[in-house]
Amino acid sequence: MRQRLIPLLIALLLALPAGLACAESQDVPISSLVPTYRQQRATMIINQALEHFHYREMTLDDGFAEWIFEKYLEALDPNRSFFLQGDFDRFEHTAHRLDDDLTQGRLDAAFEIFRLYRQRVDERVRLALSLLDAGFDFKRQESYRFDRSEAERARKRTELDEIWRKRVKNDWLGLRLSKQQENKIPGLLRRRYQGLARRIRQFDSDDVFRTFINAYTESLEPHTSYMSPSTSENFDISMRLSLEGIGAVLRGENEYTVVQRTIPGGPARQSGLIHSGDQIVGVAQGKGGVMEDVIGWRLQDVVDKIRGPKGSVVRLQIQPKSSGSDGATREISLVRNEIRLEDQAAKSYLIDNIDTVPRVRIGVIEIPAFYRDFRAESKGNKDFRSTTQDVRGLIRRLKRQGVDGIVVDLRSNGGGSLTEATALTGLFIDTGPIVQVKDAFGKVEVETDPDPGILYKGPLAVLVDRNSASASEIFAAAMQDYGRGIIIGEPTFGKGTVQTLIDLNRFVPKQEDDLGRLRLTVAEFFRISGGSTQLRGVVPDIAFPTMSDSDDHGERALDNPLPWAKIEAADYARVSLSGGEIRSLRQRSEKRIRRDPGFDMLTAQEQVLRELDDQTVASLREWDRRIESKRRERVLKDQRNAFLRTQGIDPVDENTDDVDQDALEKQQEIIARIQVKEAARILADAIRLGSPGRPRSAMRD
Incomplete structure (x- = not known):
């Protein structure tokens, strides 16, 4: 399965105080989504910087321009769930003149594509909301391709409607398997889809520009990126402050926020409950705050919810990588702290x-x-x-x-x-x-x-x-x-x-x-x-x-x-x-x-994780999903417990609410020292x- 990695600039961005988190903003009028003179100037300077200072030699020609065009559509629609093939064909001619446009700082095509994208998101969300009232039959034998990053784009609207019917059904089933109360699922999904549309409608001109320019720079090489004035300001603040937060580097993958790695000395690493590849699907503030579903959120918006001052509590709802999309989620409470x-x-x-x-x-x-x-x-x-x-x-x-x-x-x-x-x-x-x-x-x-x-x-x-x-x-x-x-x-x-x-x-x-x-x-x-x-x-x-x-x-x-x-x-x-x-x-x-x-345990674990990485299609039949989830859980637990008993250790289940933290740390230390x-x-x-x-x-x- 091809990975879609959009790394956060730096782990320090998790260190910003909660007061800097973006306030709930109003919808941006679509008429204001046009390039500015400042953005045009910035584009021409970026061209010069890439041409003269980047390590890889760049030629801004038709071939490179086509790659930028594809990367931009991928950045907007990584799972090919919004644009039709006809939309792609409509703008494909843009790719042939994109090199000339960029050379002169013209950005009209990028903004035109985004305005259509915003329209397509609204259309899909309206359909998703209409599907919530009908409910679904989870005994029916059918499957859903949840990773469409390399699938063909839908050619007809009816074809895309069917993809979204299965998507909504899969989202519903995922919540059922995570032991969410049935009567709360429609409301939770309604807020998820409405939130997706709302966040796209709040993209302003600078957001569109940053998305396009980063598609441009990442077409050259994956570690080159543009920081807008607001992103630069956040970076400066983070560099001046002590490193406070949960201590995790996050990336956006399709519509999920994924833990790339945890930082030594940080609350995430010290908890022993958050691992590379885990998905953050919900965030809540304090011990009693409402858990907000963050699937489909922009990466920076999720970071804004997670970061906060030293001593404050953040609760995360985690979908462990080892459990797959059909396993139970886990709620973890962390105290934000300075990483000394x-x-x-x-x-x-x-x-x-x-x-x-x-x-x-x-x-x-x-x-x-x-x-x-x-x-x-x-x-x-x-x-x-x-x-x-x-x-x-x-x-x-x-x-x-x-x-x-x-x-x-x-x-x-x-x-x-x-x-x-x-x-x-x-x-x-x-x-x-x-x-x-x-x-x-x-x-x-x-x-x-x-x-x-x-x-x-x-x-x-x-x-x-x-x-x-x-x-x-x-x-x-x-x-x-x-x-x-x-x-x-x-x-x-x-x-x-x-x-x-x-x-x-x-x-x-x-x-x-x-x-x-x-x-x-x-x-x-x-x-x-x-x-x-x-x-x-x-x-x-x-x-x-x-x-x-x-x-x-x-x-x-x-x-x-x-x-x-x-x-x-x-x-x-x-x-x-x-x-x-x-x-x-x-x-x-x-x-x-x-x-x-x-x-034996490490190899079994790697095999299960590899199966999950290679999987692109999931059954929408509840019984099949439960059986598969239990099989993976049994393999991992049996191998782990068998190993721990050879070491004279009584296994500790980290998924329980009253887990013995000292015993868990001892167990994790023994596993960490196998190699x-x-x-x-x-x-x-x-x-x-x-x-x-x-x-x-x-x-x-």
């Missing part, structure tokens, strides 16, 4: 019960993010908090505890400071290059170890997963290229590009109106061996069987990402285990994993074979 640096800080612990002869002791260092207290540093505080400073202290403590090897755990580390990625690498190598950065003009700069000398010379492994990104990939790639450590886990995210913010007003100094800003991709990271971390990420030396296909995740799942590329390798000296030793370690690991109940323990066993095996990644100078110690 120490909550994201690196931590360490020991694994000393590995069954090896002779016995070995492995230290584990968890690094949730690459952080650096720039404010304290700018004030001249030499003891400012940073990833490298913290890890330095943890390594010294582990060495005092007599560890034989160290595992660096970078799972779900989305990156952060490049400075910290290079400095951290320097703790494990003597001197040399760490990463290469190539800009849009072809200039390559090499970032080197800032601190000659090695703090830790011993055996090392690095554990990564599909959510290890950016700075994490730089560190893991350097360790792999030097042969300094064994890379274990899953192929990483694959984001190897660099973005910067460009203030459009700087190009027109006397411009009175704010033109907004452009988030622009300007460079690419390359490994010291010459290959990019872009798209392919870092492929582990020893891969776990928990991710059978990496093409539907990370950068590889985005539309039109920059391709993998290669430049000349930097000058560096490599030390490593032989290929035969790696094969031996891999074979030993595979043998253990085949009889490990923990990996860590196997990484430790692999490192223990390597220690018996030799010293993995140990520099030759260290061999003489």
Whole structure:
């Protein structure tokens, strides 16, 4: 199933105080949905910025213009539920002149398309509301294609009417399966559909412009985006405030708000109840506020409801990814809080019960993010908090505890400071290059170890997963290229590009109106061996069987990402285990994993999630949906409980209202360390074979 990702600009936007949330606004007259002179000026400047400063060379020709046109219609109607094929054909001629229009700053076609879209939304909502009074027969054998992102557009109005009949029936059935009271379902759906139409009618000229321009920029590359003046203002406010909120990065996918990832130290991560891929379907304020259905809402509108001041309560209605669209929802109460640096800080612990002869002791260092207290540093505080400073202290403590090897755990580390990625690498190598950065003009700069000398010379492994990104990939790639450590886990995210913010007003100094800003991709990271971390990420030396296909995740799942590329390798000296030793370690690991109940559970979970990802059609027969939901739930629960009992733990059901939070945290910790323990066993095996990644100078110690 092709993913439609429209990421929120930055997780910090969840930090804004509730007072900044948009008030309920009035319908915008359709006659006012026309381009302004300010927007025309901004368009021409954006053209120049993309042409001269973007990393990917751009040619604004007919072919590129057609792609922009399709991306714009996709942004408005991602599930192909509003526009007819005739609407598409009507505007297709627009695509052939869109390049000329953009060059001259003309935006009339984009606004004409949006005005028709608004009309089509009103028509569909009227039909949906009329269907609520009749009710549905849920014993009838029929199905609904809920993911129409790659389906053919309806050619006739009657065909689209049938699609919407099934959509409304599916929405009704989904609420029944979520144990919603039957007599409340029509009212809830009525408010959902009316809200959809109302929000589209509240789009003003700037909203239309931003939607179109982002379709334009994302046609070039997925990480380039336009921030309107209001979005820029929110961004500035978020950067000035302490990071307060629930700590989650969200994305819009079709008409749902999906959790992309949770932030270390944030309430969402600490609750243990919100996971990547979960859908937020409802939001309520305080302990007694009314739960608002947010399906079909714009992403920023959902964020406005979720964010708020420290200490306030927000309740979320979550559709867990593992339950699918036909499973029960879960209500979660979170206290918004400041996400402090120490909550994201690196931590360490020991694994000393590995069954090896002779016995070995492995230290584990968890690094949730690459952080650096720039404010304290700018004030001249030499003891400012940073990833490298913290890890330095943890390594010294582990060495005092007599560890034989160290595992660096970078799972779900989305990156952060490049400075910290290079400095951290320097703790494990003597001197040399760490990463290469190539800009849009072809200039390559090499970032080197800032601190000659090695703090830790011993055996090392690095554990990564599909959510290890950016700075994490730089560190893991350097360790792999030097042969300094064994890379274990899953192929990483694959984001190897660099973005910067460009203030459009700087190009027109006397411009009175704010033109907004452009988030622009300007460079690419390359490994010291010459290959990019872009798209392919870092492929582990020893891969776990928990991710059978990496093409539907990370950068590889985005539309039109920059391709993998290669430049000349930097000058560096490599030390490593032989290929035969790696094969031996891999074979030993595979043998253990085949009889490990923990990996049985992780593999079963991955299989269920993959089935859900691949599913595009759902039965509208209630009995079939319930049977399928119970089957998935039984598979997941049985595997989890079987594993926990092997660990001497009584399973805790996180879906109960009176869940024991301490017991739940203990259970989650045991599950989270399944992969860590196997990484430790692999490192223990390597220690018996030799010293993995140990520099030759260290061999003489």
